[in-house]
Amino acid sequence: MSIELKKALYNISALADLGQAITSESVFQQKIQSVFYVITGAFLANKGAILSYDKSANRLNTLTQKGFSPADMDRVDPEKLMSLGKNEPCLIGDDPVLSVAGAEILAPLWVRDEFIGVLLLSGKLTGGPYTEEDLELLNVIAHQIAVALNNHSLFIDLSDKLEENRRLYEEMRHIYHGTLQAFAAAIDAKDAYTQNHSYRVAKYSAAIARELGWNEHDIEGMYVAGYLHDVGKLAISNELLNKVTPFTPEERAEIRKHSTTSHNITSKITFPWKNVQDMVWHHHERLDGHGYPEALAKESLSDGVRILSLADSFDAMTSQRPYRKKMDVQSALAELKKCLESQFDNKIMLVFCRVLEKEIRGELPAPDILPHLDRNSDLSVISSMLEAIIQELSAP
Ligand SMILES: [Fe+2]
Numbered sequence: 437m438s439i440e441l442k443k444a445l446y447n448i449s450a451l452a453d454l455g456q457a458i459t460s461e462s463v464f465q466q467k468i469q470s471v472f473y474v475i476t477g478a479f480l481a482n483k484g485a486i487l488s489y490d491k492s493a494n495r496l497n498t499l500t501q502k503g504f505s506p507a508d509m510d511r512v513d514p515e516k517l518m519s520l521g522k523n524e525p526c527l528i529g530d531d532p533v534l535s536v537a538g539a540e541i542l543a544p545l546w547v548r549d550e551f552i553g554v555l556l557l558s559g560k561l562t563g564g565p566y567t568e569e570d571l572e573l574l575n576v577i578a579h580q581i582a583v584a585l586n587n588h589s590l591f592i593d594l595s596d597k598l599e600e601n602r603r604l605y606e607e608m609r610h611i612y613h614g615t616l617q618a619f620a621a622a623i624d625a626k627d628a629y630t631q632n633h634s635y636r637v638a639k640y641s642a643a644i645a646r647e648l649g650w651n652e653h654d655i656e657g658m659y660v661a662g663y664l665h666d667v668g669k670l671a672i673s674n675e676l677l678n679k680v681t682p683f684t685p686e687e688r689a690e691i692r693k694h695s696t697t698s699h700n701i702t703s704k705i706t707f708p709w710k711n712v713q714d715m716v717w718h719h720h721e722r723l724d725g726h727g728y729p730e731a732l733a734k735e736s737l738s739d740g741v742r743i744l745s746l747a748d749s750f751d752a753m754t755s756q757r758p759y760r761k762k763m764d765v766q767s768a769l770a771e772l773k774k775c776l777e778s779q780f781d782n783k784i785m786l787v788f789c790r791v792l793e794k795e796i797r798g799e800l801p802a803p804d805i806l807p808h809l810d811r812n813s814d815l816s817v818i819s820s821m822l823e824a825i826i827q828e829l830s831a832p
């Protein structure tokens with residue numbers, strides 16, 4: 437092989453290595469164009485084309501070309517090309533079918549058993565015919581070009597599939613959230629006093645999970661558990677839920693069934709998030725093992741359960757209930773603190789206080805807790821209380 441050919445081969449090899457960096461249609465077009473210029477330059481061809489094969493339409497599409505007319509390109513028959521040797525360049529001579537396009541040499545491009553397209557060249561600038569040496573060079577690069585074309589079509593397929601999946605996922609999320617909102621509205625509508633309770637618990641829980649450093653997927657699962665934690669209350673009568681006088685032991689037992697009912701309902705749903713059912717089921721469990729419905733030991737309570745338990749209690753305390761007035765934020769924080777170790781988790785309390793403190797200081801762009809608190813709250817008092825709790829709980 438002559439030095440010129442070796443040099444040309446080196447250039448073509450470098451350019452034809454499209455495998456890794458094809459990130460978009462336009463990048464691919466630029467690269468294939470550069471490869472094409474180098475090839476026509478190396479072969480001194482004043483006419484040339486690279487066509488890719490579209491399997492579904494059984495036709496060849498022109499990726500790039502010079503010197504041919506569009507009609508020439510339309511006449512190239514993919515069936516005929518497929519009958520030739522894989523990646524083996526050949527002189528067209530006076531073949532009645534292949535000479536129609538006016539090309540002098542071609543290389544059918546294949547990757548394994550897949551026909552990818554064809555490279556056509558014609559009109560040697562020196563005026564002479566193409567030689568065996570030309571075919572030899574073309575032979576070396578044909579496979580590289582085939583791989584590059586194939587990678588590109590795989591890339592396009594993959595992008596289409598990813599786009600389709602992303603769209604389906606978005607649709608599914610949309611449906612989920614719509615259904616959840618309908619559920620939550622149904623729960624909250626039953627009980628005039630707990631309006632938007634599920635929504636707020638979802639918000640507070642997700643805010644804590646985010647501060648804990650959870651990933652977006654798990655935060656969304658936490659949010660969903662917050663939305664659904666009281667879904668079992670749908671099975672409790674309105675009279676009982678809205679009762680103003682204290683509950684009898686039987687009534688209390690009836691109310692307490694709601695977390696198991698929430699679990700039974702959510703167990704019938706296949707969620708894309710793990711542990712939603714567990715969080716919903718155990719949101720009334722306690723660290724000291726005196727919670728319900730299973731009186732679980734603290735080792736069995738996941739962080740999600742601990743978050744939901746605290747968020748639920750905080751919202752219950754700061755909301756009006758049929759049987760008692762709502763507490764102010766300071767009293768609710770004091771109550772949570774009093775119940776640390778026995779009912780609530782230190783770490784979760786610390787994180788909850790940190791988020792609220794950040795929200796009060798305006799450090800979070802979209803606050804989740806603050807907008808739902810009593811507007812008459814004295815934020816400076818709450819803030820110094822939060823600082824004291826944070827300091828105490830952060831101490832080693
Ligand atoms: Fe509950």
Ligand SMILES: [Fe+2]
Pocket residue numbers: 633637665666748
């Ligand atoms: Fe609740």
